[in-house]
Amino acid sequence: MPAQKAHSGSSRARRGPPWTAENSAGFISPVGVAIDVVLLSVRDGALSLVLVRDDDDQLVLPGGFVLDTEDAEAAASRHLREKTGVEAPRHLEQLKTFTDPSRDHRGWIPSLAYLALVPPETDLSGERALWQSLSDGVPKLGYDHTGILEIALDRIRGKLWWSNIAVGILPGEFTMTRAREVYEAIAGIKYDPSTFARDLNHTALVEPTREHVMTSRGRSAALYRFVSDDLVWGEGRRKRVRG
């Protein structure tokens, strides 16, 4: 049997009769399981995502089929690596599964949407992959991918002040100003610098490293790090987002 990879991604645009599948008990079964990944970061002060150009020249989310030897998280990481060159996202979480049997013209293919985060300096290797800034609004994507992107943005904004989810984007050590830029890009609003620092410290999700750095001009800034590299929930700050 040929590798499943052969029918993933690049053949998506192909038309023709849909595929079918049947299991050994004689019942109709899905043709496959797919994943789509919303890979976000904050670049040059703007929330940005990775898109790939498919065979129809549409901009779509990176994704592809799940193999029978891996779970969906592994498939998401694998397709990111193959299609965008991103080795391992710092954060990966499930968003929603789309199950309408007619959602994919190739046949009955449930699709799992994922949210992934990487640091800003992440470079892409695939020729078809590109960073797209969200500062000018949400771009129109192929298939149902615009809707998936909206879900991803709701999710990361919803978690911003209630978890350490920004650990997926910020470097290991960062200044308050750096953190604020990332939070502002995600939230879509500006925060007062002093209030921001007070409230982020108040979450107890970050701790000072006792080191200082010069950024450009002006006073040197204290460095902070997240207490945990894994996703954890904090006390929660009821701070404005997207106002």
Add this chain to the structure above:
Amino acid sequence: MPAQKAHSGSSRARRGPPWTAENSAGFISPVGVAIDVVLLSVRDGALSLVLVRDDDDQLVLPGGFVLDTEDAEAAASRHLREKTGVEAPRHLEQLKTFTDPSRDHRGWIPSLAYLALVPPETDLSGERALWQSLSDGVPKLGYDHTGILEIALDRIRGKLWWSNIAVGILPGEFTMTRAREVYEAIAGIKYDPSTFARDLNHTALVEPTREHVMTSRGRSAALYRFVSDDLVWGEGRRKRVRG
């Protein structure tokens, strides 16, 4: 081809060689897609869920296979109806999809977990279905269902004061005391009656009907209703839960 229903649910306990499936393009495909539903309500002041007894006499969540003619929400409603007699849950939302290919001994079967809510007076018709109170802790369930239940409880607690999710459990019109009992059962803590009323009103998710009812003894109580029957997000109250 026989109805897919024949291989759902009751045959789950059967051992033997796993099923396999292949699609018309010659690739391995999932054997099927399943759903499992955490159906919750508040009965006699206790958060309760519906369980069914499977062929191995294990207590498990109601669920079964998704057909190629329906999406997963429809499958969840259908299996609830068939296995528990619950006609249509007042609320149904996706929790998480489990995709480990080895999670089901019958073969490669991704499973979607759902949270469903019904009013307390909902009676069950299936002989194998029962209401289980959660007041004495979380019961041990078969398969990975205990973990799914934990996710469901986290979800409903997380949304309690940020959405009108209780609309799935409370009757169309209710007193503040009734609402408080439901919120307390979900949150797992007690609320001060006057503070509760003040804060629930403050969400603007409920409105008074201008009617009053006698409950048993004491002063008559004002009736309220949720402004929307669909799930909506409120301003959000930063109230304690599960303390």
Add this chain to the structure above:
DNA sequence: AGAATAGTGTCTGTAAGACAATATGAA
């Protein structure tokens, strides 16, 4: 009258927005 339930009013500590004032380092 007394008990039981519903509802109002008030006090207090904390949270979060706004912004003034000070500290530190480079040009």
Add this chain to the structure above:
DNA sequence: TTCATATTGTCTTACAGACACTATTCT
């Protein structure tokens, strides 16, 4: 010295917990 950035401090409003007090209706 002057500018730019970082950090501390203050003021104010709103929120949420606690709880005293009033209102209504039944036995």
